[in-house]
Amino acid sequence: MAWRWKTLTLIFILLEGVLSRHWSAWMPPSISAFKETCVAIQCNFNYPEDIWPSAVHGIWYFNSPYPRNFPPVVLNSKTNSAHEIYLGRTKMIGDLQASNCSIQIEKVSSELQGKYYFRADLGGYNQYTYSEHANLYILDEPFVVQPQEIVSGNEAEITCLVDDNCPDMKPTVTWMDIEGLEHHNVYARLEENNGAWKQISTLRFLPSYKNHGQRLGCKVTFPETELEFKGFATMDVRYAPRIVDINSSTETTEGTQVVFLCVVDSNPMARVMWLKDDNLIKEDYTGNLTLELEDITYNHDGIYVCAAENEYGTVNKSIGLAVMYPPWKPSVNASLVAVEGETVTIFCNTQGNPNPIMTMVKDKQVLNSVIFQNELVLEIPSVTHEHDGEYWCLAENQYGHSNSSFNLTVVFSPLVLPESKCTVTKDSVQCMCTVKSNPDPYIMFEIPEKNFTVSELNAEYVHSQRSGYMVSSILTLQKENKLPEVVLCSASNLYGKKVHELFFQDTNTLIWAKIGPVGAVVVFVILVAVGGYMIKTREKKNITESSSFIQTETSPSYSGDASKKNLGKIENQFLSISERILLSKRKQKPTVDSEYANIDFTKKSVMDIYTSPEELTEYAEIRVK
Numbered sequence: 121m122a123w124r125w126k127t128l129t130l131i132f133i134l135l136e137g138v139l140s141r142h143w144s145a146w147m148p149p150s151i152s153a154f155k156e157t158c159v160a161i162q163c164n165f166n167y168p169e170d171i172w173p174s175a176v177h178g179i180w181y182f183n184s185p186y187p188r189n190f191p192p193v194v195l196n197s198k199t200n201s202a203h204e205i206y207l208g209r210t211k212m213i214g215d216l217q218a219s220n221c222s223i224q225i226e227k228v229s230s231e232l233q234g235k236y237y238f239r240a241d242l243g244g245y246n247q248y249t250y251s252e253h254a255n256l257y258i259l260d261e262p263f264v265v266q267p268q269e270i271v272s273g274n275e276a277e278i279t280c281l282v283d284d285n286c287p288d289m290k291p292t293v294t295w296m297d298i299e300g301l302e303h304h305n306v307y308a309r310l311e312e313n314n315g316a317w318k319q320i321s322t323l324r325f326l327p328s329y330k331n332h333g334q335r336l337g338c339k340v341t342f343p344e345t346e347l348e349f350k351g352f353a354t355m356d357v358r359y360a361p362r363i364v365d366i367n368s369s370t371e372t373t374e375g376t377q378v379v380f381l382c383v384v385d386s387n388p389m390a391r392v393m394w395l396k397d398d399n400l401i402k403e404d405y406t407g408n409l410t411l412e413l414e415d416i417t418y419n420h421d422g423i424y425v426c427a428a429e430n431e432y433g434t435v436n437k438s439i440g441l442a443v444m445y446p447p448w449k450p451s452v453n454a455s456l457v458a459v460e461g462e463t464v465t466i467f468c469n470t471q472g473n474p475n476p477i478m479t480m481v482k483d484k485q486v487l488n489s490v491i492f493q494n495e496l497v498l499e500i501p502s503v504t505h506e507h508d509g510e511y512w513c514l515a516e517n518q519y520g521h522s523n524s525s526f527n528l529t530v531v532f533s534p535l536v537l538p539e540s541k542c543t544v545t546k547d548s549v550q551c552m553c554t555v556k557s558n559p560d561p562y563i564m565f566e567i568p569e570k571n572f573t574v575s576e577l578n579a580e581y582v583h584s585q586r587s588g589y590m591v592s593s594i595l596t597l598q599k600e601n602k603l604p605e606v607v608l609c610s611a612s613n614l615y616g617k618k619v620h621e622l623f624f625q626d627t628n629t630l631i632w633a634k635i636g637p638v639g640a641v642v643v644f645v646i647l648v649a650v651g652g653y654m655i656k657t658r659e660k661k662n663i664t665e666s667s668s669f670i671q672t673e674t675s676p677s678y679s680g681d682a683s684k685k686n687l688g689k690i691e692n693q694f695l696s697i698s699e700r701i702l703l704s705k706r707k708q709k710p711t712v713d714s715e716y717a718n719i720d721f722t723k724k725s726v727m728d729i730y731t732s733p734e735e736l737t738e739y740a741e742i743r744v745k
């Protein structure tokens with residue numbers, strides 16, 4: 121402590137040396153002391169050189185420099201008297217003879233707060249009250265000083281100013297409630313300001329948002345006393361926004377409502393925003409922000425960002441909203457027409473969440489499928505008329521399914537089916553030309569040797585029946601002595617022309633072919649034996665036999681393909697059909713069994729006996745169409 125008095129002395133001596141002496145004094149203009157402690161007011165005074173006092177006395181007044189106002193006397197050195205509130209509390213600690221007017225006041229209390237004036241009494245009229253005075257403040261708490269701004273993450277200093285002007289009682293400074301502060305350190309130093317001394321305790325730390333609103337305490341105690349003074353500071357920590365709470369990513373379905381809440385903490389209040397795809401949807405400056413999404417559609421699917429900003433920083437967090445929905449109606453190629461042989465690529469696109477399972481179906485057969493994709497491609501390298509038909513593109517996920525259909529029309533040049541032939545009956549010749557074609561063919565019959573050409577335009581000779589892409593044209597001619605040698609059937613459309621020679625059916629030849637040379641001998645014997653009977657029977661039958669070609673629209677339950685492959689089977693099937701026809705006839709229920717009723721039974725009977733496998737095939741094929 122000694123050094124500070126020395127500093128003051130030095131200043132005084134310097135002043136004394138430079139300036140000629142006159143009435144002047146020096147004391148701390150302002151000095152503070154904690155209640156119940158003491159205060160020593162350092163004081164020096166000066167008087168003109170020409171005064172040579174025999175004894176130097178001094179009086180300290182409280183609050184007024186003028187004796188005529190009778191201010192309370194703090195201490196009169198001459199009489200050693202004082203006002204009652206100062207009695208026994210004050211003592212001169214300076215040597216007045218040495219111009220040292222320092223005074224110490226014990227057990228200060230708030231009523232002693234005020235101005236202290238010194239009056240030099242050098243004897244006679246040489247009395248002078250110096251205008252320089254000390255302002256005494258009585259404290260009951262230390263000063264805690266915060267910086268203007270505490271910013272999270274930037275080192276901050278909070279100081280506690282503790283006046284230390286009592287030589288007998290030295291304060292001890294401690295900080296309270298600083299345990300949670302990061303990287304905190306305390307530094308202490310003494311500072312003199314115009315003769316008043318302060319202990320300065322500096323608390324250095326790294327503030328964070330957690331310290332916002334935290335109250336710190338500075339405690340001053342005086343050893344060996346019960347005295348304790350506390351000062352507090354509540355910190356206002358500035359910090360960038362923090363997203364304290366936000367919904368996690370969510371899954372929903374269309375038509376629902378979704379509410380997202382973004383809870384933001386910041387100081388000062390932040391601008392809070394909800395964004396989607398960098399587009400601002402909503403913003404506010406009140407901290408928390410809810411986002412209400414009504415009537416969810418697939419458009420709401422995506423990433424939502426909650427962003428917050430203030431002058432100290434920005435923050436953002438993203439959440440996903442997955443909107444689940446059934447696949448849309450697939451978009452497929454419009455119905456299309458392809459020429460046989462072309463490569464056809466069919467695209468089917470849809471959209472669904474999750475991505476659907478897509479299948480391409482034709483005639484209940486799956487042609488292609490993809491799993492969890494939005495596009496299905498079906499490539500048919502070389503279309504044939506078999507690819508013609510209605511296609512379905514089906515899309516399905518757990519939220520639903522949808523479909524689209526389209527028609528693939530395959531156009532092709534006419535195809536004359538091998539079963540086309542001429543049949544001779546008792547009094548007519550019937551030539552049937554069966555053509556498969558798309559678009560419709562133009563069918564002509566030609567008998568070159570007779571220079572005879574007819575088409576269905578000649579209704580007298582030709583009539584046709586159509587079923588799908590099958591056309592059967594039948595030429596009926598009166599039987600003449602000589603059968604025509606060659607009958608040609610020609611079919612043409614935009615895509616081509618076919619000419620086919622129609623053969624005459626020779627049942628005998630066919631039977632020989634069927635049973636082979638060994639069997640032929642046997643059959644010949646049998647034929648000779650039964651020949652007469654047969655001829656008679658046939659003649660009878662022919663009267664009832666219909667000569668027209670019969671075609672049924674509806675299909676029986678067997679297919680032409682199978683009949684080609686397995687004759688025995690076909691015959692069985694055929695027999696079974698015959699039986700059913702018979703049955704249906706017996707039942708006499710034409711409405712119920714109309715599909716069989718319109719089959720010409722007499723024709724069936726003929727076929728029953730004479731039909732070759734080829735004929736069966738022909739019959740089956742036509743019926744299938």
Ligand SMILES: *[C@@H]1O[C@H](CO)[C@@H](O)[C@H](O)[C@H]1NC(C)=O
Nearest residue numbers: 125128129213214215220222
């Ligand atoms: C005045 O007296 C006080 C108390 O004795 C002492 O501490 C101080 O140093 C003196 N001042 C000067 C200028 O000598």
Ligand SMILES: *[C@@H]1O[C@H](CO)[C@@H](O)[C@H](O)[C@H]1NC(C)=O
Nearest residue numbers: 366367368370378379380381
């Ligand atoms: C989001 O959080 C808020 C508050 O916790 C809640 O009310 C709301 O239902 C949540 N939204 C979703 C989609 O979970």
Ligand SMILES: *[C@@H]1O[C@H](CO)[C@@H](O)[C@H](O)[C@H]1NC(C)=O
Nearest residue numbers: 365382383384406407408409
């Ligand atoms: C934000 O929400 C949190 C929790 O839901 C709440 O504690 C806080 O007071 C809210 N803040 C504002 C500014 O509304």
Ligand SMILES: *[C@@H]1O[C@H](CO)[C@@H](O)[C@H](O)[C@H]1NC(C)=O
Nearest residue numbers: 395398425427434435436437
């Ligand atoms: C979110 O923050 C990141 C960095 O933290 C930044 O790159 C991005 O641009 C921010 N997004 C938005 C929408 O503010």
Ligand SMILES: *[C@@H]1O[C@H](CO)[C@@H](O)[C@H](O)[C@H]1NC(C)=O
Nearest residue numbers: 452453454456464465466467
């Ligand atoms: C089907 O449509 C796609 C585009 O939608 C097209 O690229 C493709 O050629 C079309 N296919 C046919 C056979 O027209």
Ligand SMILES: *[C@@H]1O[C@H](CO)[C@@H](O)[C@H](O)[C@H]1NC(C)=O
Nearest residue numbers: 481512513514521522523524
């Ligand atoms: C196509 O969708 C319709 C309507 O949903 C449905 O009735 C039909 O059965 C679907 N067709 C197929 C082949 O799935």
Ligand SMILES: *[C@@H]1O[C@H](CO)[C@@H](O)[C@H](O)[C@H]1NC(C)=O
Nearest residue numbers: 454455509510525526527528
């Ligand atoms: C495909 O053809 C069928 C009949 O053949 C028809 O009912 C259907 O509407 C057609 N579809 C399209 C998509 O044209």
Ligand SMILES: *[C@@H]1O[C@H](CO)[C@@H](O)[C@H](O)[C@H]1NC(C)=O
Nearest residue numbers: 566567568569570571572573
């Ligand atoms: C066939 O008729 C055409 C004209 O209709 C004629 O030019 C041609 O000579 C005839 N041929 C025969 C063999 O009669």
